[in-house]
Amino acid sequence: MIELVPESYVDRVDLRKIFGRNAPLQVDLGCGDGSFLCALAEQMPHHNFLGIERLAGRVRSAMHKAAKMENVRVLRVETLYAVRYLLPPGSVETFHLLFPDPWPKRRHHRRRIVTSDFLTAAATALAENGTLRIATDQCDYFEQIRRCIEQSTDFAATNGNNCSDFPTSTFEKRFQNVGGPIYRLELRKVSPVT
Numbered sequence: 237m238i239e240l241v242p243e244s245y246v247d248r249v250d251l252r253k254i255f256g257r258n259a260p261l262q263v264d265l266g267c268g269d270g271s272f273l274c275a276l277a278e279q280m281p282h283h284n285f286l287g288i289e290r291l292a293g294r295v296r297s298a299m300h301k302a303a304k305m306e307n308v309r310v311l312r313v314e315t316l317y318a319v320r321y322l323l324p325p326g327s328v329e330t331f332h333l334l335f336p337d338p339w340p341k342r343r344h345h346r347r348r349i350v351t352s353d354f355l356t357a358a359a360t361a362l363a364e365n366g367t368l369r370i371a372t373d374q375c376d377y378f379e380q381i382r383r384c385i386e387q388s389t390d391f392a393a394t395n396g397n398n399c400s401d402f403p404t405s406t407f408e409k410r411f412q413n414v415g416g417p418i419y420r421l422e423l424r425k426v427s428p429v430t
Contacts, residue, residue, distance in 0.1 A: 245313070248324040254309055255284045260329040263288060263361075265315045265349070266336055268406055270298025270308075275403030276332075277308045283329070286311060288318045315349055320357040330367045331358055335408065338374040350381045352388065359390035359425050367394075368423040371408065378419035391423040 243250075252258055260283045264273040267287030277285040287302075287310040289295050295312045302308040311318060319331075336349045350370070358368055368391065372378050385391055408418065 246321065249311075249322050251284065251324065251327055255307065257284070259284045259307070261286060261327055262330040262332065263323070263328050265319070265331055265333045266290075267298050267310065268294050270294075270301040270310065271406045272332070272334060272403050273298060273310075274301045274305060274308060277302070277305055279403070281307060283307065285309070288313060288315050290314050316354055316357065319354065319361055323361040325360050326363050328361045328366055329363055330369065331362065333368065333370045335372055336370075336377075338372065338377045340374065340376075345380070348377065348380070350377075350384055352384060355384060355388045355390055359388075362425040364425065364427070366425045368421075368425070369402075370421045370423070372419050373416050375417070375419065378421075381421065385421070385423060390425060392426045394422045394424045 251261060262276065262280070262283055262285050264276075264285065264287045267273045267289045270287055273285055273287040277283070285308045287298050287308065289298060289310065289312060292312065295310055298310045302310065311322070313322070315336075333349070338348070362368070370381060372381070385393065404412070412418070
């Protein structure tokens, strides 16, 4: 079974139990139909991959694509909740946050996923020197993300914005087809200065 149904929604998930092995974990936050998640899992068979998605139809699509893959699981739950409460501290090698809902109307900006609370939760779940990769087609959202990161002591921007090693997500293909710009950040978790 590919869809992950946690034994509890208030306890951390047991990654060894759900994957049946210990391996570096990459998490696709808002995995959509699973295209990026499954393509990346094929490229990296010695890693475990967890897709997090809240929409049932997208979860079904992702599960269908991952049906024969041993290193992919999909969890239907809100992204921030999963990052904050379900992923064990220090368990994630890389988070992929690709084209999150931009909530473009000003009154909806508070619903955007990248906030100081999200960054704190992501830093807790990331392993030492773990990575958070972000891509969006919305310039104003990108600037808001940059401002949020500047205020965070948990992350530093890297020069690793080269995405040629990664598969193209469904949303990225859509934006490329219309010639829209794509804004990217790759962040590395840093240890706080003591």
